[in-house]
Amino acid sequence: MESLSTKPQRVPMFSAFLRSRRIRGLIFLLVSLFGLYYLFLNTTKHLGTTSTRVELNGEGEPLDLTQDTPQRGDSDAGQETPMVVLEKRIQHLIDTNRIMVFSKSYCPYSAAAKKLLYSYTQDIKVLEVDLEDNDADIKRVLTKIARGHSTFPSIFLKGESIGGRDNLQALEEKGQLRPRLEALGVSLV
Structure with a gap:
């Protein structure tokens, strides 16, 4: 044992x-x-x-808000502050694109707004603000242009700020989004 x-x-x-x-x-x-x-x-x-970056020259170059843009007859263009130049460039983006979305790549509200817009059309220009070097300055300028709307996404239809994802969703729920996009003349899916 x-x-x-x-x-x-x-x-x-x-x-x-x-x-x-x-x-x-x-x-x-x-x-x-x-x-x-x-x-x-x-x-x-x-x-x-899910989003496309805004291109300046169609050759795949991402938006560079620091490049010089031709000034339309401004003789004192060299005396403008960087914020004024940035504001002009952002306003130019808003004015030249029928649907302009200022987004943040990680933001779920931005992703939802882009998804809703892309369900109607591919004719959307998106600037991922968080991927730009001067994102804080861009936000300040957007808040000024959008008359106080300071969150992302910031959506502009034919130069007019409609606010963010909640406002876009409200247009969709009222059945007003498709008619507004048709009025812009974008090609719908």
Whole structure:
């Protein structure tokens, strides 16, 4: 018959390491954080691919708000402040595009507004403000142009600010979005 021993048995070091509740909790926390990080990266990449960047020359170059644009007869154009120049460039984008959306690539409201607009037409110009170097300045200018609307997205139809995603959704629910887009002359899907 075997004798009963009161001497503790040796447990391999790795096995003892994994038996610790603190270590298991730390491993669980790290795996969870990596999972959330991976999910965040995939979500932001997916949101970013649903919109097109505004192009200046049709050759795939992204919008560069720092480039000089020809001034229409302004003799004192060299004396303008950078904010005035930025405001003119943003106003030019609004005036020359029938549907202009100022968006943030990670914003779920911006993604919903773009999805709704794209369900009607592909004739939309989008500027992802968070991908620009001077995003805070762009937001200040947009707030001024949109008369106080300071959140994203900021949507303009034929130069007129309609606000954001909630206002766009309200137009859709009232059945007014399609007629407004038809009145703009954009090609509908």
